[in-house]
Amino acid sequence: MTALAWRALRETPALADRLRDRFPLVIFDEAQDTHGDQLRLLEHVFKHNGAAFQRLGDSSQTLYEDDGAAPAYWTPAPDCIPLDTSRRFGGEIAGFASRLTARRTQTIVGLGSRPASRVMFLFDEATIGGVLGAFAEEARALWGGDCGRRDVWAVASRHNLPGKKGEWQPKSLVDYHPAVGISGLARAHSWKATNDRPITAHNIWPALSHRGLALLPAVRRLLRDHLIAGTAVWEEAAWEAFMEALLPLFGPPPKGSERDIADLCAFLAEQKADLIDPERRSTKQVQFDDLMVRLGSIHSVKAAA
Template sequence: MIQIPPLTEQLLAELGEELGGCDFTSEDQQRFLSATESCDVQAAPGNGKTTLLVAKLALLSRSWTSRKRGVCVISHTNAAREEIEKKLATHSLASAFLAYPHFIGTVTGFIDRFVALPYLRGLGWGVQRIDDDVFGAIGGSRWRSKPALVTYSEINKGINKRRLEEFVRKLELSEEFVCEAEIPPQRLKVSARAGQPSPQRPTGQALEELKAEITNDGFYRFGDMTALAQQAITRFPEIIQRVRARFPLVLLDEAQDTNGAQLALVNQLFAEGVAYQRLGDQNQTLYEDDDLTPDDYWRAAEDAIPLNKTRRFGTDIASFASRLTVRAPQIIEGVEDAPSRRSLILFDRNSIAGVLPAYAGEVRAYWGQDPGAHLDIRAVASRHNPAAAGRGDWPKTLIDYCPQYRSGRGRQSRPDTLCSVLRQAAILHASHGSPAEIADLMMSGLVILLRHHGVKDERGELATKRSISSILQRRDPKLQLKIRRLMRDRVVLGASAWNEDDWSQLRDELKSLLGMDALSDAARQYLEFVGHGATAAQGERASTVFIHEGMEIKLGSIHSVKGRTVDSILVVETEVWRGTSRDQQAMDLATVLPHAFGLENKDFSANAAQLAAATNVFVAVTRPRKVLCCAMRKIAASDELVAAARAQGWNIIDLTLL
């Protein structure tokens, strides 16, 4: 079924030309291109893994004839999926893999489409939203309705309350849950977590009741879909054979980011009977779960195909990054004779405001006074959302470097409020998101508000995305347009989502337009202003961009640049937080740079926070083509570290001396 034509010099040259002048002469590249059996690929950052994957599809397109069996390409993120689709769309033959019988999508999308959602519909369950944050917010607003949970929360001087809130936020279906089709469950078995009350106790029973209530309303965690899928293939093993028959070749991209029950499920689906080829980089394992063990993550097989060459950066950055391949040691081979600029910026509390301007100066030192708007210039941090003050070290987050920065997301953003939803829409606009996605986000928030207020359609059913237009039309033919203009002026172009006074004005105007004089309790709570993460002054808007003398520096988390190639990056030192004890916290650059510069050989695997710090820094420093900067506290930079950096060609900018 899987036929790869012989990789002659002529064919490889044709393939390279079809994909924009790529070179596929490496022996390890050809091992993957010609592989028709299961295999693993350990790929260094910037090696052209996605292009290589598309090249394999281009080869297959020359011989693939089946109209019923296809290739399944799954990745962890939508960004990776979109990159694959974009490359395929430009190839005359390989573009056929964008349509049936093939599948290109995320792991979650694959599990939902082919296993979980069909099974869920068979149970008679509805779906409103699949989202961890939304589920956690709903659970957080409902647990007080359970007397057993309230009693539990009042024990142990508040410690139990914090534990309970964490249990509720992560209430996830166990694959062993029991229910009858078409009958709303009264209790649902949930996955046991360390310290969580057992279902034999009233508190554990109340948690299962709460899970059932939220599920009956159509809200799920992403992990619930995996549990549903696992139960489905356990009860009906023929599903596995049908999936394997449909997809004789499966390509798992970003394998390092698929973990836990999700990875176990995918491995079970494709354990045999198909060519299951996994591509990833263990050293970029960013998506970690405290409840998982090291064995729950993807590890490349011992005979994995190594892709050591990078096409992104030169030998200087490659040598520095190779020291940080702490999960799977790998010598990254950089581009020969590719110049770069590397700088270490030192600061203290009095000079931290100068870090971003100093970085702008380093960018200009490489490209000149007018670098050009076409460059992708970034500043990133391990931790970027607002953090509680008074605990841990400093600086805590990216906000310490740029007080106006907000991502609009994170655990504290309270997705159970319209304010938080509109903040996300404002941030999406600021980061040049699509108008359709922004409008959809705003409409979703409006639907939830109407449902909380008990607004129903002509059939007497609560408002949905499908019915909201007709509901608004009945009230006023121009109401939908009025609301869109209000959102545009007050949210997208204004500051209402960020400032309490501005929010009050928006809330009053929206209530007036919708005729909501006497709000229900649920609607009133949904319209509350979210103080956490707000900006200080009226009219002040949050931003994801820092502008210095016309230069635009995009701000964000290290996660936000994963999988990207940028022209320049600044990694600012922040706290990595894995818990309340000191050994669960680490300042990322202070922890990692002594090892990176060769002053010590540290075993990061012994401490979760330190391992996360090393992984974060590795991902960040392997993004830029030309300019790499790190900003750390001067108090954490020893004389030996500064000397080692200088000896390795780094520029030292000490802001405390200016």
């Protein structure tokens, strides 16, 4: 895209002037996520001839690494205007965050009035499914009987970590809530993936194929007929018919797991997103007794804030 843009500017010299006339004021947010070639293109178009080109960013949050002598990403100039205050959190978190500003030292000031606390959950691949429940317990301990009326979010930033191919690393909130769908049903039956690893949403289909050539297509066919093309999501009778066809494929439940499987396979009434309140648009959520934890990404929550 950058190369095509440069070619358009070379072949149509008046294009830059037309863009500056159309956009005399450009406020460029998240500038630290722009590499050198992109930034040179934008500066060529907007950084002269009377156009106002304002860049906002934090070099400590860049997606890029240093590339030789000059940074490969945008960095603020020495005479930049610092934006050090935030109303999203108080002084305790601000002090902790200030220690993380490695590329450009910054003292962050927190003006928020909400109480802050930091909790660390330790887990491995076999116990990652308990993290959200432990998080819910922390929320319940903080707010007590009032927790059911609060808007509680579990927020994660998706990462693709470098490393050995096949090495297990959590990437998103999907990894923290494995007891859903077909993968949850397989886990409830004490099934394992290859190398005796827990079954997750990422490895469920290979795990089913290893248990018999007919199982995988049979499960997928039921999902297609009853969920995608059928009405099992919306009608309880259709859901019960789906369960009657699906559960025999997994065989009898292990002793002591009958209640868990029944809860997992129970029909849920329809839940619609709230289109008026942006913070309630997501229907991805997990219920822990009276406390509902909404699931989202760091980007969606920042946008709502």
